[in-house]
Amino acid sequence: MGSTTPPVAEATAVTKRFGSTVALRDAHLTVLAGETHALVGRNGAGKSTLVSILTGLQAPDEGTVTFGGEPAPRVADRDAWRRRVACVYQKSTIIPELTVAENLFLNRHAHARGGLISWRTVRRQARELLETWSVDVDVSTPAAELSVEQRQFVEIARALSFGARFIVLDEPTAQLDGAAINRLFDRIRELQQQGVTFLFISHHLQEIYDLCDTVTVFRDARHILTSRVDDLPRTELVAAMTGDADRGAAPGGRPRPARTDGTAEVLSVAGLSATGGYQDVSFAVSAGEIVGLAGAASSGRTELAETVVGLRAADAGEVRIGGRRPRPGSVPAALAAGVGFVPQDRHHQGYVPEMSIADNGTLTVPERLGPRGLIDGRRRDALAHTMIDNLAIKTPGPGQHVSGLSGGNQQKVVMARALANDPGLLVLINPTAGVDVRSKEFLLGKVEETADRGTAVLVASDELDDLRLCDRVLVFFQGRIVGEMQRGWHDHALVAAMEGMDLRV
Amino acid sequence: MSETTETTTTTTVPSAPAGARPVRRIAVARLRDLALIPAIVVIAIVGQLVNPVFLQTDNLVNVLQTMSEMAVLVLAETLVLIVKKMDLSLESTVGLAPGIAAWLTVPAGAGHGLGLLPGAWAVPVTLAVGLVVGAVNALFIIRFGLNGFIVTLGMLIVLRGLLTGISSGQTFFNLPGSMLYLGTTEWLGVPASVWICLLLFAAGIVVLGFTSFGRSLYAIGGNIDAAKAAGIRTDRVLWTVMVTAGLLAALSGLMLSGRLASVASAQGNGDIFTVFAAAVIGGISLNGGKGSMFGAFTGILLLFLIQNVLTLGGVPAQWIGALNGAIILVALVISRITGGKAQD
Amino acid sequence: MSETTETTTTTTVPSAPAGARPVRRIAVARLRDLALIPAIVVIAIVGQLVNPVFLQTDNLVNVLQTMSEMAVLVLAETLVLIVKKMDLSLESTVGLAPGIAAWLTVPAGAGHGLGLLPGAWAVPVTLAVGLVVGAVNALFIIRFGLNGFIVTLGMLIVLRGLLTGISSGQTFFNLPGSMLYLGTTEWLGVPASVWICLLLFAAGIVVLGFTSFGRSLYAIGGNIDAAKAAGIRTDRVLWTVMVTAGLLAALSGLMLSGRLASVASAQGNGDIFTVFAAAVIGGISLNGGKGSMFGAFTGILLLFLIQNVLTLGGVPAQWIGALNGAIILVALVISRITGGKAQD
């Protein structure tokens, strides 16, 4: 750290409070020119808060930010900030009502003679920009119609198009599948070569080792350490994040008894088809078994899982749960048949932001809260306390609104709800998106525990960590099951299968 | 928002020390409900200084009686707003529902009616009209997916027009006894309409706060997709809410007709404005999912207390309006200061 | 509301067939703007059948003239709604702004004025009042973070009350010539107010569609955090919008006073209802970030055409209301069918 040039960005003694929450306490961060600097920490450690301070969205309560040794611009002077730093925020900054083209060039539209916006030029520029990212969307589409992945690329493409020499990426990969991540990394490496500096936040530690030079760990609103990535083995990194050194085993390592034979079939899917989703899918899951549905973003695995839980209806085929045939397309029917599930996008379908943890967690089990639709507040809070304890949700109490939790903790609330009705079948779609390592272990450990108690589990995900604990994995490609892998598969074989390449099982 | 306490020193994730915390949390939640109480207290003190009549039981009962019909409307609108819909047509139902009942039951001649039905039918007809209006709104909004503001605005104009049409703009009077009952009877020395209003609000507080049906309203208003994914039959709940609102508006109209012993063709006109004002001032969000029944009640109470104090204070007629508005603004600022971000 | 939604339903098939899309997309965007055109055409045909006077230039100019003041209000409210705020107080500004000007300039005696200022001051005073009202609203809403609905509701009552107060409820007559100009002059044979209204809308279309300032309104209404992140000075834009709205309301009041050659103490009362109706029917969303100026214009045009046809048709007075509402509802259904989800 003995560089002669001043650091590209430096935050010193930064403190930021939200009401009684201290999001950052006397934190510091130094990002040197040309490096790719990783910022890691558990959910709620204060990473995103630091990002918003570094990019001028929020002013710190105490402390200073400098760029290249110069004090940061005034908070009001957004243009000055944007010349110094570009950012992909964790929270989407896409405006759904506006077109893709306009989102890309918002507040910097091309103007024609006469000072009016030239939409033709804006669209052309947008098309060119997206072409370089091989994102094939019509730039006149309202952003609301984009898929999660497309939206994420629009954000990334926009951030990188400002020409800033310092770029912050707050969990850019959380919503991307393997191929898309590779595309992003290729591009980042290109820019690294050109000397662009990155601050990179991710809960996928492997990405840190693949991409970054330096890593800073935050824990509980404080700076814990900064080190060369090469000098910090994975176990030490995790220990620094979590504060305890003795754990670190990856999930799914435990041997599990095979459950495929003898036990009752909990879920059976027969000849299921839906146009635009999947075709002629059949499989079964037994009690105590964990089955993975793997595949790229548009392979149909998510749609299939959503059909099982009643969020969609299939065009043909049938779903049996615990021997019953719940009405297709009805979530209440699926719940009644004993399904618990974690939906794909927690913001969209997972929780009601302005309701408490207790209310969100017990939304699916009103019958457990009191007789005849009445709610006994004490029973509800007791139930919620159990959830908070079981899943280690970081909150002052069950009355906290979910909107005030960090992303990982929000995910835990959704998970808690899925487990609330003691499901016979647990369906998880991307269950650990945006969740930190230790919480991920926690959640996946809970899944195994649940399975051990006899629940059938279906995991639809493209995260290898999620899939590793499965007894077997069904690989989807373009809406069809193209293969099945038993426990003990190799990562590259699964990845290849998900990409539609030849299977070598 | 922002109510996490400092857990920075503990490294392991804490299992929320259950003792003191929840109490504080409940206190905060209560505070939001009680945001208007300081403003109401100030008004009460000012009222008492202005005119010692103010705090007399008679006067307070008067205020409650005068506001009872409007309060029932506020209750109805609160339900609708919590599920993130709007119902402007409530104000027309207040006139149309008892209007149709009067038209059908009042003997031809004296009171402009047709006299087609015996008087005992009046109350069921009134409520049925409210039910039908609510169902038509629900059909357009929930079934056909039209915008609630527009549909109920159209309905407001249609229904108001219908009443003008059937009454030729005249007032129905000589109403059957059954229609007068709620507006004229006293139970235990207090007007029936006051009891009904208070009981309905008590029921509203219980349903919204302590039943899973009530909670599903908040869930739908807060995030309808999440509510669906949580197995709430959202359409069914929305239908129930819209139809209940229509029914409550009809009841409100019945109470008002009873008190005034007539149905004017303009009955209810312009009320929706006050209704929205009361609900929003009382902390109900136009964006759905927020606010409590008790808050809504304090909202309408505040507005009527201000009116009462201005009347007792004998403000010159032409300055009543300005003063009324100024006091409302000040009350809002007070509740903003005492109740935090309650109004957002 | 934060964060973007709408993800689960779209299947990620990223390779959009690039050829046909842009055309279709522009067509859809246009369609949404034009959603009310079919309804307007139907009304025009019906109007012509009802009374051949309908399509005469004179009659159409009449319609444009009578709607011009209200249309300017709709324009103002559209700006405010797009940034996801509300301004109910516009209707009071319509009365108060010219009211204060008249009060200060009309000679004492004849028309209840004070006669403190020469007549030439009337127009600047009117506009200044609009500006001040807009600024006060902005101060409460943007600076102090109070809820826009509540603040402007309070302001509505205060301002209306102020006008009643200064006028003692009486009408100001004998306005200075400068105040009459806009309401009485013709330019190229068409009333000045029609020109002003059309020019303002043309300007509105250009500003909203083709300037960075205009686009920033949509960005703020769509997602204010994202707008901030994109470097838009959101507070400044919001101030500009609120103040402009006040100014436009004052202008609207000036035009109305000019046309009626007087300022009644009830001038503007109740207008805000029609204004919201026109804007929302015209496709402006109460949730911000959506809708176009052209759409808003078709909204108010539709409402006034319906009124005109009903008047020309000689519908019995007591059925005008019901018919008016029914036609509005039908028009909405037509535009729903032709324009897709235009109303949501």
Place this chain on the structure above:
Amino acid sequence: ASTTSAGGGAGAQVVGVDYPRSDTDFWNSYIQYTPQYAKQLGLSLKTTNSQNDVAKLAANVQTFVAEDVKGVAMAPQDTAAIAPTLAQLNAKKIPVVTVDTRPDTGDVYMVVRADNRAYGQKACEFLGTKLGGKGSVVMLEGDLASINGRDRTEAFNACMKQNFPSVTVYGEATNWDAATAAQKLQTDLTAHPDVKGVYMQSSFALAGTLQVLQQKGLLAGPKDPKHVFVVSNDGIPEELKDIAAGKIDATVSQPADLYAKYALYYLQSAIAGKVFKPGPTDHGSQIVQVRPGLLEDQLSAPLVTADGGTYGGITSLTSTDSSLWGNHLG
């Protein structure tokens, strides 16, 4: 309610007066006259404003009762809905005088009003005569829900049908709103070029009507063949000035001053226990019994014209007549 403790000092009788609204010229004149006459009569006054809302009126009356007034004057714009309130006051033995309107049911001590049907009748006779019994006229009505408006409409229509059958009447409901009135008048003038007369049921539409006529080039002198005859209603100062200036042709002067004066006069009489009988009064009007137990003092509402002539048997006053209240105000 506000107290105007007038001359009488401590012993003054307290009466309550509810103003029906404060946003029209006519009622504002009433509001201005009331305290003046209370002072003259030595009454102590409590006032409220029901803003054209009968529910508010009911609440205001409750306040009066709480304040222990000895009599109440009111002007219920909804004549049916006031019945329960009247019954309540009756039960408390508080005498009531209604001004301007007559309750459909229920007893009051005295109704002080001018005959609204006569307004329509007078306007019709004047316009019919001036038009020579042919052509067409536009009637700018008030609100359909208003009893006074309805009386004027019905009387005007009936009189036209009977006395001037070849005059066509286009009636337009305006909700007492000037902008609506101007809009409808403009449409009618475009659609029916033969319109030669306008009857405004209230002065609210006065300035707007003149503007519309001016824009259409119809604001010509009374002798000009293009002249459109305009009859207004209320008798506010502006109308009288416009008649003198030849801009409008006639109005019916509603006695705002007498409304205030006799409302209070009858309240005082009621408190003193006086009893009235049908027949002529000492102030040139008639008390009539409209139904058993209901007396009505029908104050005269003179037709005002530029020449003070007689139209269809109805005499008129000139606009400068000093007996007109509009000539003593503002």
